[in-house]
Amino acid sequence: MKRFVRILAHLVFILALASITLMILNVYNPLMGFTTSDYSRAVFLALYVLAAVLAVLVFSRPEKKQSRRDEPPREKDI
């Protein structure tokens, strides 16, 4: 599960970078359709969906146990 979340995080990062680049390119050349073409819309949609899934996975994870400082020390940590 951890591995899946990490991969998802990387995918969201890649899509976010691509989306930001497309938006910057669109500022300089809006007639070319950097943000309005079908491909661009697919990139944005993928970003939104994967970001939503990632967010759900992150906040649905069980809370971590209390700090180890509160636990009695284990033999090997000494």
Add this chain to the structure above:
Amino acid sequence: MKRRKSIPLWAAIILDIVAAALLIGGWFVARIVEDSLHREEPIVVAEAHPASTPVPTPPPAEPEEPEAPEETEPPVDDRSEWQIRFADHFTPEVISSDMSYSGPNLAVNISHHQYETDRGPVVYHLAEIWMGNIDCFRSGLAATPPRFHMSASLQKMAEDQNAVVAVNGDFCSYSYGGIAVRNGVVWSKVRGVVDLCVLYRDGVMETMTAREFDLDAAIERDVWQVWTFGPALLNEDGTPRDIPYSSIPEIHITGRNPRTAIGYFEPGHYCFLVADGRQQGYSVGMTLEEMSQILSDLGCKAGFNLDGGGSSMMVFQNELISQVYSKVPRNLSDCVLVTDFDPLAQETGEAEEAEELPAEEAEALEESEVAEP
């Protein structure tokens, strides 16, 4: 149990950036594929045919008579309305120089101008054009239909159509959407958001917003060319327009840049303006307001901004007369040009071809008769 070594964070980020770059590259591939697969059927509005131009047909040649008639009839004036109106500019034979061209159907005057601004000098080139028929005013395309990945030099496109003067167009192949009509053929009919310039076969040129444009009405009115770029530079009365920057999507359309514009005086009388720019000490570029003022001062009734920046260039008689800021002039998808088109010569050529056919048929018939035993 051995722990798997994970790649360092910096390496992971670099790999992600590379993947994002590939995704961006995919955008261009997708445009090329989409361009090829989803090409609309072009609509032919008007044939680029001399018969459709307002030229009266010359009277048929009469056979020679042995006796001359007692009363001679006055010679028939077979010139078009525009040839008569602009007769001062046309010449029976072609006369050309570095700065001008004149013939029976086309006259072009080239002038170079310079003025000073607080940022430096601005150099611009003006081509004032008079034509005898609308078929002189044409578009050149690097590919038909216009393709996203296909472009050609302005000089090549101008040469292909024997252009006297040519300037860059609106780079229609790059536009995602927008109306594109070239030489009477509708290549794209997707409504865009920017201004349009429309040229009809009666010679009238109008600028309008995308919302105001009605393709069906334009076809009804025999549209000849439509460019999608803008903004329109003049009001309906020919005064400089307040450029609506808030409605223009492009951030770099403001400021000083190399620019190209077309101006309209009246049917048959137009101008091309190309401003050099991005060259400190030579020409820093023109603002839209300055271009608007220049066209208004010239007396234009309509003016339209075309693609600028690295695309802005003017070719006169196959020579590049503007100075581009890049080392190599950019290849373009389309251009606007004027050519010395003689509709009467076209009709004569077609008539001669028609006369040749019976002779060929007669020869073929003769050969077949000889072959028979």
